[in-house]
Amino acid sequence: MDSSLLTQISVLSRRSVVRTLRQPAMVIPSLILPMMLLAVNAGGLTSATELPGFPADTYLDFAFAFPLMQSAMFGATLAGSEFARDIENGFLNRLALTPMSPAALLAGLLSGVIALALIQAAVFLTVGLVIGVDIKSGFLGVPVLVALSVLTSLGFGCLGTILALRTGSGEAVQSFFPLFFVGIFFSSISLPRELLGGGWFEAVATVNPVSYLVEGMRSLVITGWDAQALALGFGFAVALFAAGLFGASISMRTRMERT
Amino acid sequence: MERSYGIEVENLVREFKKGPRAVDGVSLSVSPGEVYGFLGPNGAGKSTIVLMLTTLLPPTSGTARVAGFDIVKEESGVRASIGAALQEAALDPFLTGREHMNLQASLHGLARKERKVRGDELLERVGLSEAAARRVRGYSGGMKRRLDLALALVHRPKILFLDEPTTGLDPQSRSALWDEVAHLAREDGVTVFLTTQYLEEADILADRVGIIDEGRIVAEDTPEALKAEIGRPSIEATPADLGKLDAVSKVLGRFGEAVPASSGSAAVRLEHGDLATVVRALDAESLEMANLQLNSPTLDDVFLEKTGRSLEGSGDGEEGDG
Numbered sequence: 317m318d319s320s321l322l323t324q325i326s327v328l329s330r331r332s333v334v335r336t337l338r339q340p341a342m343v344i345p346s347l348i349l350p351m352m353l354l355a356v357n358a359g360g361l362t363s364a365t366e367l368p369g370f371p372a373d374t375y376l377d378f379a380f381a382f383p384l385m386q387s388a389m390f391g392a393t394l395a396g397s398e399f400a401r402d403i404e405n406g407f408l409n410r411l412a413l414t415p416m417s418p419a420a421l422l423a424g425l426l427s428g429v430i431a432l433a434l435i436q437a438a439v440f441l442t443v444g445l446v447i448g449v450d451i452k453s454g455f456l457g458v459p460v461l462v463a464l465s466v467l468t469s470l471g472f473g474c475l476g477t478i479l480a481l482r483t484g485s486g487e488a489v490q491s492f493f494p495l496f497f498v499g500i501f502f503s504s505i506s507l508p509r510e511l512l513g514g515g516w517f518e519a520v521a522t523v524n525p526v527s528y529l530v531e532g533m534r535s536l537v538i539t540g541w542d543a544q545a546l547a548l549g550f551g552f553a554v555a556l557f558a559a560g561l562f563g564a565s566i567s568m569r570t571r572m573e574r575t
Numbered sequence: 576m577e578r579s580y581g582i583e584v585e586n587l588v589r590e591f592k593k594g595p596r597a598v599d600g601v602s603l604s605v606s607p608g609e610v611y612g613f614l615g616p617n618g619a620g621k622s623t624i625v626l627m628l629t630t631l632l633p634p635t636s637g638t639a640r641v642a643g644f645d646i647v648k649e650e651s652g653v654r655a656s657i658g659a660a661l662q663e664a665a666l667d668p669f670l671t672g673r674e675h676m677n678l679q680a681s682l683h684g685l686a687r688k689e690r691k692v693r694g695d696e697l698l699e700r701v702g703l704s705e706a707a708a709r710r711v712r713g714y715s716g717g718m719k720r721r722l723d724l725a726l727a728l729v730h731r732p733k734i735l736f737l738d739e740p741t742t743g744l745d746p747q748s749r750s751a752l753w754d755e756v757a758h759l760a761r762e763d764g765v766t767v768f769l770t771t772q773y774l775e776e777a778d779i780l781a782d783r784v785g786i787i788d789e790g791r792i793v794a795e796d797t798p799e800a801l802k803a804e805i806g807r808p809s810i811e812a813t814p815a816d817l818g819k820l821d822a823v824s825k826v827l828g829r830f831g832e833a834v835p836a837s838s839g840s841a842a843v844r845l846e847h848g849d850l851a852t853v854v855r856a857l858d859a860e861s862l863e864m865a866n867l868q869l870n871s872p873t874l875d876d877v878f879l880e881k882t883g884r885s886l887e888g889s890g891d892g893e894e895g896d897g
């Protein structure tokens with residue numbers, strides 16, 4: 317990698333992170349809403365722990381993966397709509413008229429996603445530990461949980477970027493947000509797959525990659541070190557990120573040719 | 576080989592799907608160091624041409640070379656040679672003026688030390704030194720335009736594209752921007768391709784003017800030559816008694832063809848006679864005038880002559896340029 321590419325990545329990453337940090341109105345809801353939903357779920361579904369075979373001592377522990385997963389969706393929407401704004405207001409044209417590498421632009425965008433994911437993970441973990449979440453994998457599990465969460469955010473961030481590049485509209489990107497939510501809810505986010513009753517919902521949750529991302533994160537909280545769950549979780553996260561990155565690169569090339 | 580920092584356009588066409596032919600066979604040539612003003616109403620195709628010449632939009636057909644580079648086959652060469660301030664000042668509201676300069680300079684590959692020096696120099700040049708640490712969302716329209724211009728100059732381009740740089744600016748900001756553009760052309764030898772819908776702007780800044788309407792160039796020359804082509808002045812009369820406007824129009828009609836006039840007035844392009852003979856004719860009919868004005872030809876007269884419409888106000892209410 318030559319020094320000019322590194323410089324480009326560095327300045328574009330800095331811009332992305334600075335933009336994110338300077339928009340508290342954008343960051344704060346992505347911190348508060350997942351925690352509110354966690355509180356509602358943990359309060360309302362406590363009796364689920366009495367189901368035979370329920371794998372956690374408290375529903376709070378079980379549901380702790382929810383805000384991390386939801387924050388990845390926020391990251392995707394945010395990354396997409398922010399980038400779409402650049403396209404809409406002509407900022408991408410400005411960048412396109414410089415010798416900037418599209419790869420540097422993509423890396424810069426994803427740096428903003430990482431920054432937001434790290435802030436979210438730090439806040440959720442702090443609040444979670446304060447309200448009594450018991451992370452069975454212990455102190456060492458925390459960075460692994462953060463890593464899986466960031467990797468998941470990057471994957472969904474790429475999806476948001478693809479949407480922005482394809483549509484060039486912030487509103488269009490945001491209209492996909494409910495679809496992301498559907499992806500979360502049709503997974504094992506609320507109950508373990510084996511307790512979903514064996515019907516169509518369980519079948520959908522079984523083929524839904526989100527289930528494996530959730531189960532990977534959740535295993536660190538409620539089980540400890542579950543090699544299979546972690547392998548599947550990281551495997552799907554890496555696959556999602558790789559596929560997203562590939563798709564975003566293609567879309568970026570197409571957009572830059574058009575731009 | 577010495578590279579020519581001019582612009583050569585030959586039969587450039589741009590069609591949009593399910594839309595009109597936004598640019599319909601435009602050919603033009605801009606010499607190095609020249610200020611070329613592209614004048615036309617909203618929707619005439621000015622911005623579309625700028626987007627094509629800056630490689631941001633591929634042409635449907637035709638060819639163009641900017642700084643000697645083909646806009647389709649050698650777009651990186653074009654991009655390295657030009658600076659552009661497009662129709663909307665595309666700035667990041669969450670970054671400061673100085674951060675914008677640093678970002679732009681870095682992407683253009685300026686060394687770290689040079690970035691700061693060049694950034695500060697340009698910010699001072701456009702009068703934004705004091706506002707450099709403020710976020711752009713707090714800037715006025717004029718400040719944004721000036722920052723946009725400074726950003727376009729970071730890498731010392733030899734050709735500068737300015738797409739309606741003063742639209743929406745107050746007279747003071749407009750005048751400051753004109754001074755800067757004139758300075759760039761006269762002192763630094765930068766070739767400037769400027770689009771505008773303001774007659775005065777084209778008249779003051781441009782060495783040559785291309786008048787575009789519905790995607791076609793309808794006239795092209797120096798502002799003086801274009802106006803001389805019209806030759807004849809117009810005369811506008813405002814009767815003291817508005818009820819006599821028809822009578823005034825009838826008298827004026829003896830001296831030439833009617834042209835658009837302001838409300839309560841009548842006007843003709845003088846084909847024969849002069850101001851004195853018109854005054855005598857009005858006096859003979861006992862028509863008392865509140866105002867009588869002799870107007871030298873303007874670029875609007877040129878536009879009117881070539882298209883049958885007046886440029887002033889012809890694009891009001893429209894957005895963008897297609």
